[in-house]
Amino acid sequence: xxxxxxxxxxxxxxxxxxxxxxxxxxxxxxxxxxxxxxxxxxxxxxxxxxxxxxxxxxxxxxxxxxxxxxxxxxxxxxxxxxxxxxxxxxxxxxxxxxxxxxxxxxxxxxxxxxxxxxxxxxxxxxxxxxxxxxxxxxxxxxxxxxxxxxxxxxxxxxxxxxxxxxxxxxxxxxxxxxxxxxxxxxxxxxxxxxxxxxxxxxxxxxxxxxxxxxxxxxxxxxxxxxxxxxxxxxxxxxxxxxxxxxxxxxxxxxxxxxxxxxxxxxxxxxxxxxxxxxxxxxxxxxxxxxxxxxxxxxxxxxxxxxxxxxxxxxxxxxxxxxxxxxxxxxxxxxxxxxxxxxxxxxxxxxxxxxxxxxxxxxxxxxxxxxxxxxxxxxxxxxxxxxxxxxxxxxxxxxxxxxxxxxxxxxxxxxxxxxxxxxxxxxxxxxxxxxxxxxxxxxxxxxxxxxxxxxxxxxx
Numbered sequence: 001x002x003x004x005x006x007x008x009x010x011x012x013x014x015x016x017x018x019x020x021x022x023x024x025x026x027x028x029x030x031x032x033x034x035x036x037x038x039x040x041x042x043x044x045x046x047x048x049x050x051x052x053x054x055x056x057x058x059x060x061x062x063x064x065x066x067x068x069x070x071x072x073x074x075x076x077x078x079x080x081x082x083x084x085x086x087x088x089x090x091x092x093x094x095x096x097x098x099x100x101x102x103x104x105x106x107x108x109x110x111x112x113x114x115x116x117x118x119x120x121x122x123x124x125x126x127x128x129x130x131x132x133x134x135x136x137x138x139x140x141x142x143x144x145x146x147x148x149x150x151x152x153x154x155x156x157x158x159x160x161x162x163x164x165x166x167x168x169x170x171x172x173x174x175x176x177x178x179x180x181x182x183x184x185x186x187x188x189x190x191x192x193x194x195x196x197x198x199x200x201x202x203x204x205x206x207x208x209x210x211x212x213x214x215x216x217x218x219x220x221x222x223x224x225x226x227x228x229x230x231x232x233x234x235x236x237x238x239x240x241x242x243x244x245x246x247x248x249x250x251x252x253x254x255x256x257x258x259x260x261x262x263x264x265x266x267x268x269x270x271x272x273x274x275x276x277x278x279x280x281x282x283x284x285x286x287x288x289x290x291x292x293x294x295x296x297x298x299x300x301x302x303x304x305x306x307x308x309x310x311x312x313x314x315x316x317x318x319x320x321x322x323x324x325x326x327x328x329x330x331x332x333x334x335x336x337x338x339x340x341x342x343x344x345x346x347x348x349x350x351x352x353x354x355x356x357x358x359x360x361x362x363x364x365x366x367x368x369x370x371x372x373x374x375x376x377x378x379x380x381x382x383x384x385x386x387x388x389x390x391x392x393x394x395x396x397x398x399x400x401x402x403x404x405x406x407x408x409x410x411x412x413x414x415x416x417x418x419x420x421x422x423x424x425x426x427x428x429x430x431x432x433x434x435x436x437x438x439x440x441x442x443x444x445x446x447x448x449x450x451x452x453x454x455x456x457x458x459x
Contacts, residue, residue, distance in 0.1 A: 017085065036116075038062050040133040044095055046070050047132060062118075062135055064091030072396035078104040078115060092119030094133035095232055097122050104140070115140050209264040209305040209351060210251065210328050212335035213278060216298040218258045224293075234258055237297065240285050241278050248274035255321060261332075263323065268305045268347075268354035272361060272383060275301045275345045279386030300344060302335025304328075305351040330371065330378065337380060342432030343367055344386065349379035361385055362392060364399045365406055366433055382433070394428040402428075405437065414441045 009128040030037050036053035040046060044066030049057070061070035064086060077086040086092060090100040099121040106113050106438040118137040122130045190271035215221070215237065222230050234257075241260060245252055250264040250271065264271040278301060306327025327350075334346050346366065352358065362385045384395050395402075405420035418441040
């Protein structure tokens with residue numbers, strides 16, 4: 001019996017020694033944790049706090065505890081002055097037998113208000129009653145400061161981005177504004193992406209079609225308007241013409257009063273289509289000008305195709321774009337011929353030869369004219385696609401007769417030419433080219449051997 005008793009006492013001693021060793025290791029673990037740990041008794045009094053908890057709370061108790069010596073520190077909803085609901089603190093919930101997720105509370109301690117991340121869980125007996133409530137917490141001051149710093153950086157980056165957006169938007173507006181004065185297409189032909197890069201004297205040779213357009217009798221029209229109305233009238237007209245050019249792959253090089261000079265680098269067809277579109281748009285515009293003080297407008301369009309130089313001219317303080325070429329001068333003079341022949345759209349033979357398919361358009365030969373400084377004459381063609389339907393159909397029907405009559409005239413068979421022109425004029429009412437040729441034929445009948453009064457057309 002003594003042997004059994006001694007054996008039992010030895011076993012009990014070893015068991016107690018094991019429990020003590022286990023408790024000691026647990027305490028070492030709790031003390032080493034970078035978290036505050038507080039164990040509460042079922043009545044809410046403090047059973048144990050680790051070093052971290054003591055460092056944070058000192059003599060104060062954690063929010064939700066009920067200790068006679070350690071009065072619970074006041075807690076606030078994070079970032080506010082509103083008290084955190086006591087019955088919703090992790091300690092209170094753990095004492096009630098409920099685990100809680102992490103809550104962020106601002107706790108008032110001696111060091112000041114500290115942001116804590118806190119959570120809790122109950123330790124239950126086999127019968128399900130609370131024996132202890134364990135609450136863990138962590139000082140998140142550094143995290144909050146980092147978050148605040150990150151938010152500040154984000155806010156500053158956002159403001160910088162806004163400034164960049166405003167600067168970019170301003171640059172785009174300036175670029176757009178500059179493009180209204182200097183077409184981007186012009187810069188592209190010179191090899192520039194920006195107006196900032198432009199250098200005086202830069203130039204490039206290019207094969208292009210040049211279009212000139214001018215309002216007929218603009219001087220007379222402008223004399224009936226005050227200056228302000230003049231500007232409104234010109235802008236109303238130009239704003240309707242400009243899209244017809246850009247939609248056909250051209251760009252306006254300059255406005256010269258009521259006149260338009262446009263360039264087309266993609267082909268003669270673009271220029272001709274633009275001219276037709278301008279006349280059709282003008283017809284639509286004239287439907288709104290039916291009052292006596294707003295007479296319908298008439299314009300003349302001349303197109304030539306050839307080699308030209310695009311470049312930058314000017315001085316140190318003022319630059320401008322310019323186009324220099326005989327082809328440009330000829331286009332302007334062909335536009336002037338529209339006044340003589342009473343035809344809205346004339347093109348040169350160089351433009352005619354550059355068209356992909358002349359059958360796409362309604363074209364008739366008008367004349368072969370002399371050019372100052374050149375020995376060879378220039379053939380001029382009328383494009384009449386935009387004429388009123390009855391006139392267009394009549395010109396198309398008589399085109400062969402008319403062109404034959406022009407050829408007879410130029411080989412000096414004036415009598416035969418006169419007969420054909422009279423036939424054409426009978427079917428094409430008030431066709432000014434027919435009237436001009438009949439006047440010339442009459443002149444040659446009057447002066448059959450030629451004289452200083454011989455009718456000529458010079459460019």
